[in-house]
Amino acid sequence: MEQHLDIHIERREAKKTKPAQDQLGFGIHFTDHMFMMDYTTEIGWHHARIVPYQPLVMDPAAKVFHYGQTVFEGLKAYKTEDRRILLFRPQKNMQRLNRSNERLSIPLINESFALDALKQLISIDQEWIPSGSGTSLYIRPFVIATQPELIASPSSHFQFIIIMSPVGPYYAEGLNPVKIFVESTSVRAVIGGMGEAKTAANYAASLMAQEDAKHNGYAQVLWLDGVHHKYIEEVGSMNVFFKIKGIVYTPALKGSILDGITRDSILQLLQHWNIPVVSGDISIQKVYEASREGTLEEAFGTGTAAVISPIGELHWHGQNLVIQNGQTGELSNKLYQTLTGIQNGSDPDLFHWMTEVNMR
Amino acid sequence: MEQHLDIHIERREAKKTKPAQDQLGFGIHFTDHMFMMDYTTEIGWHHARIVPYQPLVMDPAAKVFHYGQTVFEGLKAYKTEDRRILLFRPQKNMQRLNRSNERLSIPLINESFALDALKQLISIDQEWIPSGSGTSLYIRPFVIATQPELIASPSSHFQFIIIMSPVGPYYAEGLNPVKIFVESTSVRAVIGGMGEAKTAANYAASLMAQEDAKHNGYAQVLWLDGVHHKYIEEVGSMNVFFKIKGIVYTPALKGSILDGITRDSILQLLQHWNIPVVSGDISIQKVYEASREGTLEEAFGTGTAAVISPIGELHWHGQNLVIQNGQTGELSNKLYQTLTGIQNGSDPDLFHWMTEVNMR
Numbered sequence: 001m002e003q004h005l006d007i008h009i010e011r012r013e014a015k016k017t018k019p020a021q022d023q024l025g026f027g028i029h030f031t032d033h034m035f036m037m038d039y040t041t042e043i044g045w046h047h048a049r050i051v052p053y054q055p056l057v058m059d060p061a062a063k064v065f066h067y068g069q070t071v072f073e074g075l076k077a078y079k080t081e082d083r084r085i086l087l088f089r090p091q092k093n094m095q096r097l098n099r100s101n102e103r104l105s106i107p108l109i110n111e112s113f114a115l116d117a118l119k120q121l122i123s124i125d126q127e128w129i130p131s132g133s134g135t136s137l138y139i140r141p142f143v144i145a146t147q148p149e150l151i152a153s154p155s156s157h158f159q160f161i162i163i164m165s166p167v168g169p170y171y172a173e174g175l176n177p178v179k180i181f182v183e184s185t186s187v188r189a190v191i192g193g194m195g196e197a198k199t200a201a202n203y204a205a206s207l208m209a210q211e212d213a214k215h216n217g218y219a220q221v222l223w224l225d226g227v228h229h230k231y232i233e234e235v236g237s238m239n240v241f242f243k244i245k246g247i248v249y250t251p252a253l254k255g256s257i258l259d260g261i262t263r264d265s266i267l268q269l270l271q272h273w274n275i276p277v278v279s280g281d282i283s284i285q286k287v288y289e290a291s292r293e294g295t296l297e298e299a300f301g302t303g304t305a306a307v308i309s310p311i312g313e314l315h316w317h318g319q320n321l322v323i324q325n326g327q328t329g330e331l332s333n334k335l336y337q338t339l340t341g342i343q344n345g346s347d348p349d350l351f352h353w354m355t356e357v358n359m360r
Numbered sequence: 361m362e363q364h365l366d367i368h369i370e371r372r373e374a375k376k377t378k379p380a381q382d383q384l385g386f387g388i389h390f391t392d393h394m395f396m397m398d399y400t401t402e403i404g405w406h407h408a409r410i411v412p413y414q415p416l417v418m419d420p421a422a423k424v425f426h427y428g429q430t431v432f433e434g435l436k437a438y439k440t441e442d443r444r445i446l447l448f449r450p451q452k453n454m455q456r457l458n459r460s461n462e463r464l465s466i467p468l469i470n471e472s473f474a475l476d477a478l479k480q481l482i483s484i485d486q487e488w489i490p491s492g493s494g495t496s497l498y499i500r501p502f503v504i505a506t507q508p509e510l511i512a513s514p515s516s517h518f519q520f521i522i523i524m525s526p527v528g529p530y531y532a533e534g535l536n537p538v539k540i541f542v543e544s545t546s547v548r549a550v551i552g553g554m555g556e557a558k559t560a561a562n563y564a565a566s567l568m569a570q571e572d573a574k575h576n577g578y579a580q581v582l583w584l585d586g587v588h589h590k591y592i593e594e595v596g597s598m599n600v601f602f603k604i605k606g607i608v609y610t611p612a613l614k615g616s617i618l619d620g621i622t623r624d625s626i627l628q629l630l631q632h633w634n635i636p637v638v639s640g641d642i643s644i645q646k647v648y649e650a651s652r653e654g655t656l657e658e659a660f661g662t663g664t665a666a667v668i669s670p671i672g673e674l675h676w677h678g679q680n681l682v683i684q685n686g687q688t689g690e691l692s693n694k695l696y697q698t699l700t701g702i703q704n705g706s707d708p709d710l711f712h713w714m715t716e717v718n719m720r
Contacts, residue, residue: 026510026511027511028510030420034420053420054420056417056418056419056420057418058415058417058418059415060390060394060521061387061390061525064560065430065432065502065560066430066432066502067560067564068564069567070425070426070428102568103568104567104568105567105568105571140510144425149387149388150386150387150388150498150500150525151387152563152597153571163421165421165510185552186552186553187550190587191547191586192547192586193546193549193553193565193586194564199428199564200424200427200564201560201564201565202561203428203512204428204430204464204554205554206512207427207429207464207465207513208463208464210512210513211465211513226550229552237512
């Protein structure tokens with residue numbers, strides 16, 4: 001895995017027009033440049049380069065199209081009021097990228113090299129980081145299997161690519177609690193599967209149920225476990241938390257859910273605030289009973305895109321469980337303000353989470 | 361779903377050099393042309409064309425790379441001794457393609473149009489169909505999500521593509537029983553997941569365990585169910601059959617395994633031969649006990665690539681279950697000879713399985 005690679009840089013001649021700050025959306029616009037690196041079994045990872053954002057030229061038999069050998073990451077860069085550029089716990093993303101690589105039989109990537117490459121890419125495209133409230137630069141590292149061969153076995157060729165997209169605030173008008181459908185049939189992932197890896201398969205598995213939920217007026221799906229259809233796993237593509245009688249519960253990492261970096265950060269914040277927190281099995285029945293007893297105080301999803309996504313209502317087996325009268329709870333709000341404050345540099349970095357990108 | 365599409369044909373100017381008949385391998389060489397068709401939400405499927413085999417030009421943000429929205433099929437064309445071209449039950453593949461499309465939130469494709477397009481493509485590249493014993497033209501239709509957007513939702517743009525590869529005999533020296541590792545930890549798919557769909561995710565999920573098995577000297581993995589880790593599902597990427605005391609058992613289609621076309625054909629053949637067959641739950645314990653009692657007579661995988669793949673040995677929890685002294689069983693051999701005889705046109709087409717491609 002040792003890599004001492006120079007990064008070849010080819011700058012774009014004519015820069016693209018940047019979207020208006022209020023028209024950013026999510027993952028639609030991409031910056032002027034991208035990072036790429038190739039892998040072959042013979043050479044290992046090589047040919048690291050920053051090049052103009054451009055289409056990939058792919059053999060139609062490339063294994064990624066047929067056998068889904070691919071992993072990705074998602075993280076954000078923020079521009080502070082004093083115009084520094086900060087990354088939120090990027091080392092954790094690179095570590096998780098390699099854990100995903102292991103699960104998908106993809107060769108490991110030197111994590112510090114990948115982070116250096118990302119910093120160079122950000123520095124080159126720094127003008128693309130938006131500075132409006134709630135905006136950021138969303139960063140998508142990913143690996144794809146490129147060997148053109150139809151045998152269902154690990155590829156001999158890969159590409160590691162980083163693309164970046166300026167994104168708007170997730171909530172245009174402050175935190176907005178959403179209605180969630182509890183999915184009892186379709187399953188996102190199961191223990192022994194790939195639920196812990198950040199890989200295309202888990203997202204593909206979730207498309208149908210999410211579309212059904214959307215057609216019925218729900219923002220997302222709450223996933224139950226694939227064995228008992230009973231224990232809560234994730235909400236949409238986020239980790240999920242419930243506050244019941246002053247105690248915060250979140251599903252434990254047992255192999256079928258993502259080890260979210262926002263999830264981990266929230267656990268640290270809750271401990272710091274001396275709020276009791278339990279990482280373990282949570283049955284939907286328990287949540288239902290808490291709701292009936294009036295002790296279900298808050299519920300929210302957590303992830304890089306939204307940071308905190310309050311849940312205002314759960315629909316389960318024909319029952320509507322309304323949470324906090326559909327309003328954002330106090331803890332949800334405090335977590336959101338604290339995390340985004342640390343991320344955008346306006347609050348002190350208590351836990352040494354932020355990594356500054358040097359401008360060049 | 362109504363489509364009345366002309367297929368635009370652009371022929372290659374200089375034909376590629378064809379590989380030697382004894383150097384075909386599987387899915388390595390591709391023919392001169394490919395079929396492509398585009399989808400947008402606004403227009404539906406359009407721009408059907410046969411063009412020279414060529415790289416795809418893909419935005420790095422295309423959803424297939426990130427969220428695995430893709431399905432595929434696999435079937436074969438055979439050249440008979442009297443130089444006709446036959447397809448084996450291609451309507452079944454197109455039907456299954458659409459069932460996979462539904463599971464993956466991909467728009468349906470007109471099945472008879474797709475089959476017509478395939479026949480035109482085969483006709484244009486007919487010189488590529490090998491005629492040596494056991495050879496065929498492997499056909500890979502697939503759909504990929506091409507919309508460049510990082511939101512995890514169904515794509516608004518797709519491409520449907522058919523590529524073709526001349527393939528050699530799966531067994532260079534006749535049927536060759538293989539050693540199989542019974543996987544007790546890793547899971548291919550679970551009920552509620554996508555195991556019934558022919559989609560990249562199921563193959564991605566299997567790579568790690570298959571690699572581990574290979575490193576330990578096993579050809580493939582036998583998958584158990586994801587709920588109990590007890591009931592047999594598939595072997596490698598094939599359906600699986602066991603003959604115990606004269607009765608043939610195969611796992612039932614309950615949502616987590618592929619509805620194999622070879623599987624279905626074998627069920628029809630067995631019924632035709634009045635051989636008792638049970639499609640239901642088969643525990644690995646039952647197979648183990650049959651082996652100890654000496655009543656495990658045969659075991660084999662079935663699929664388009666190998667047709668029949670006899671299992672000579674199963675390794676489960678430190679035990680080696682040797683089947684038929686590691687030799688090919690009588691029924692396995694009879695099924696293989698009968699199916700391949702029908703497919704390559706040397707035996708009568710008893711069940712009206714074969715579709716002839718008209719030369720133009």
